[in-house]
Amino acid sequence: MSTQALASNALPTGQPMDGQSMPAAENPLVSALAQFKLDPAQSYAGQVHDQLLEAIVRGKLPPRTALSEATISKLINVSRTPVREALAQLAEEQMVVIYRQVGTLVAPVRLSLLEEGRFVRSTLECASHVQLALSITPAQLQEFGQIVQRQRDAVSSGQIDQFSELDELMHRRLFEFAGREHVWTMLEPIKRQFDRVRWLLLGHVAGHADRALQEHEQMLAQMAARDVAGLGASVASHINHITAHIAALREQAPDSYFAA
CATH class of the missing domain: 1.20.120.530 (GntR ligand-binding domain-like)
Incomplete structure (x- = not known):
């Protein structure tokens, strides 16, 4: 699989790409990042990767959950660049799927x-x-x-x-x-x-x-x-x-x- 793990097909239906379109109580992404605090002494991309990876493995971010760069950036108060890098690494590890020009979903098992x-x-x-x-x-x-x-x-x-x-x-x-x-x-x-x-x-x-x-x-x-x-x-x-x-x-x- 390529670094971007790009897929040409469209997203499955019923998957909102903008996490803010869901109420916070119903958004697993908000819940998964609720207690997350960045350590300024460590790589931001690495920390975002590790937090998302743990949430995916533990089922806090179930398969097909939409992962919006913008939402993640806002939730943890960081620029979109380290978020994009973290998602690219997760795609390499086959934990997420990145759809060109559309967005990112947690990969199925x-x-x-x-x-x-x-x-x-x-x-x-x-x-x-x-x-x-x-x-x-x-x-x-x-x-x-x-x-x-x-x-x-x-x-x-x-x-x-x-x-x-x-x-x-x-x-x-x-x-x-x-x-x-x-x-x-x-x-x-x-x-x-x-x-x-x-x-x-x-x-x-x-x-x-x-x-x-x-x-x-x-x-x-x-x-x-x-x-x-x-x-x-x-x-x-x-x-x-x-x-x-x-x-x-x-x-x-x-x-x-x-x-x-």
């Missing part, structure tokens, strides 16, 4: 990219976690257990956003325990479509967090027991469940959320 993310995560996490089980230290096991306990508390109190953040922390720390923190960094851009679906599952598919928690508890027990065979199977099943749940998610979310 690309199922082909989701499959790529699932394959890469399943392959790398199975290999890394199985090796980690043979060398994990008591201190690392204790930290793993503490994260799972915090996840348990989040599920019981209905703090689903907190659970997802802890899920991300757990997977990252397991790579760091194995001395492979750079592998996790490498995975970040590859797994973004995967992460979008994970957040959508938490919001749309009942019981997803409970099931994920049970699988984390099982992985913790198997790692503590150094059950290499069982752990490998559990990690693969845990990652691959995303595909099985797509059907349930597509029954709950609009069809426009997805694309091949």
Whole structure:
């Protein structure tokens, strides 16, 4: 895809390009940027990119949401140049689609990219976690257990956003325990479509967090027991469940959320 990720077709109907045409209470862009404050010591384009990326991944800016340069600039009190640069980077990352002479929309979840993310995560996490089980230290096991306990508390109190953040922390720390923190960094851009679906599952598919928690508890027990065979199977099943749940998610979310 080109830097601009340009598309020649027209925008889908029913998508206002001027965010100000929607009341603030109904505009997800206003909500996503409500608490955002620019740091004058950091790149404006980078900060805008990171804020929009997080909002897209977490579903605060759902697929097909219109992203108006003018509205974003006004909301965060910055010129349109860093906003344009941020949107161009997001287009490169296939998180938004820029329509020539018309505007920008949050991209739908690309199922082909989701499959790529699932394959890469399943392959790398199975290999890394199985090796980690043979060398994990008591201190690392204790930290793993503490994260799972915090996840348990989040599920019981209905703090689903907190659970997802802890899920991300757990997977990252397991790579760091194995001395492979750079592998996790490498995975970040590859797994973004995967992460979008994970957040959508938490919001749309009942019981997803409970099931994920049970699988984390099982992985913790198997790692503590150094059950290499069982752990490998559990990690693969845990990652691959995303595909099985797509059907349930597509029954709950609009069809426009997805694309091949």
